[in-house]
Amino acid sequence: MPQILKVGMADLNIAFCPDILTTIGLGSCVGITLYDKVNKIGGLAHIMLPSSKDIKNNSNKAKFADTAIEILLEIMTEKGADKKHIVCKLAGGAQMFALKNGPSSNMLNIGPRNVAAAKSVLEKLKMPIVAEDTGGNFGRTIELYTETGELLVKTIGHGVKII
Amino acid sequence: MVDIDGLNSFEIDVLREIGNIGAGNAATALAEMLSKRVNMHVPEVKIVDFKNVPEILGGAEQPVVGIYLSFTGDVEGSALLVIDEVSAHILIDMMMGRRIDLNRQWNDIDLSALQELGNILTSSYLGALASLTNLYIKPSIPCLAIDMAGAILSVPAVEFGMTGDKVLFIETEFIEGSDNVQVYFFLIPDVQSYDVILKALGVTE
Numbered sequence A: 001m002p003q004i005l006k007v008g009m010a011d012l013n014i015a016f017c018p019d020i021l022t023t024i025g026l027g028s029c030v031g032i033t034l035y036d037k038v039n040k041i042g043g044l045a046h047i048m049l050p051s052s053k054d055i056k057n058n059s060n061k062a063k064f065a066d067t068a069i070e071i072l073l074e075i076m077t078e079k080g081a082d083k084k085h086i087v088c089k090l091a092g093g094a095q096m097f098a099l100k101n102g103p104s105s106n107m108l109n110i111g112p113r114n115v116a117a118a119k120s121v122l123e124k125l126k127m128p129i130v131a132e133d134t135g136g137n138f139g140r141t142i143e144l145y146t147e148t149g150e151l152l153v154k155t156i157g158h159g160v161k162i163i
Numbered sequence B: 001m002v003d004i005d006g007l008n009s010f011e012i013d014v015l016r017e018i019g020n021i022g023a024g025n026a027a028t029a030l031a032e033m034l035s036k037r038v039n040m041h042v043p044e045v046k047i048v049d050f051k052n053v054p055e056i057l058g059g060a061e062q063p064v065v066g067i068y069l070s071f072t073g074d075v076e077g078s079a080l081l082v083i084d085e086v087s088a089h090i091l092i093d094m095m096m097g098r099r100i101d102l103n104r105q106w107n108d109i110d111l112s113a114l115q116e117l118g119n120i121l122t123s124s125y126l127g128a129l130a131s132l133t134n135l136y137i138k139p140s141i142p143c144l145a146i147d148m149a150g151a152i153l154s155v156p157a158v159e160f161g162m163t164g165d166k167v168l169f170i171e172t173e174f175i176e177g178s179d180n181v182q183v184y185f186f187l188i189p190d191v192q193s194y195d196v197i198l199k200a201l202g203v204t205e
Helices: A065-078 A106-124 B009-034 B050-056 B085-095 B108-133 B149-161 B191-200
Strands: A004-006 A011-016 A020-026 A030-036 A041-047 A086-092 A129-134 A140-145 A151-154 A160-162 B044-049 B063-073 B077-084 B137-139 B143-148 B166-176 B179-189
Touching (some): A020 A030, A030 A065, A030 A140, A041 A065, A086 A151, B009 B085, B009 B166, B009 B179, B050 B166, B063 B108, B063 B149, B077 B085, B077 B149, B085 B108, B085 B179, B108 B137, B108 B143, B108 B179, B108 B191, B143 B149, B149 B166
Parallel strands (some): A086 A129
Antiparallel strands (some): A030 A086, B063 B137, B063 B143
């Protein structure tokens, strides 16, 4: 029986075939999955903010797109994954609330900024993004199957899909 | 800069008092809207790791109602009111004078009522803050979303996440007859505004 490993907010973890990595209720946060399709090792990071460089209190490396991806890749390669076999998928990065008037809060569009940051970090590391389900104004729950590399995306009222 | 991880018990007491007065105002407003007697429990001020917040609402995947607004004036920031789905059903049906049905599909009028309810409740808390501090606070029109608790709560978590790993919120339980509803109020002042609020309350020099 495959085990289901939960990844919390501002957290990351890895799993081996046939286990499943999941993170629940992604809003503006982004779920970044790395998957070594040859060694069947998966990694999942649930990031909240684009960059650790903008913030003083940045000790939790899993909170930021830049540091979380680096750490996740490091842990995966330590455990036998090979970077050249790794493909990436992204989900989340929604804008949960859109204020019609009133001051435009920089924080409200943090979702798209998180997605952009994740993409630029992955590009720098030369890891290809093979699928994404990002943006919109709704939450997502994701499950990464380390047996196939498939990513299941569940929503409330916006369907279920596999990317 | 004030870090909520480092608030002392006196500062938490002051915040609890804002919660108390705000919830009192909210209960009065609710009673007027429902034309019913509404009681409440003493609000609880909670400071928890943000990864544990969704559990308080019954799990990250539970649908909840979120009503979000920003405010400007002497202090700036945002506020989020979260109502669990069961409580929201009870409140809407009471407002509409209907029998309570937890499986009812909400229509546009229900959602609009819910938004108005959120507006009144958030204004009650912000009003308490403004009158206790003598600060001018102007709220924006609120915005409604119904989605997974984790996704809704990621909004305050991200804003608090700029400064720490903890979230501060006020939990209030309102009681009308045999029905209890829980509302959770997250006040998220800008980093500078936290100082302004605590100073205005005479908590910090």
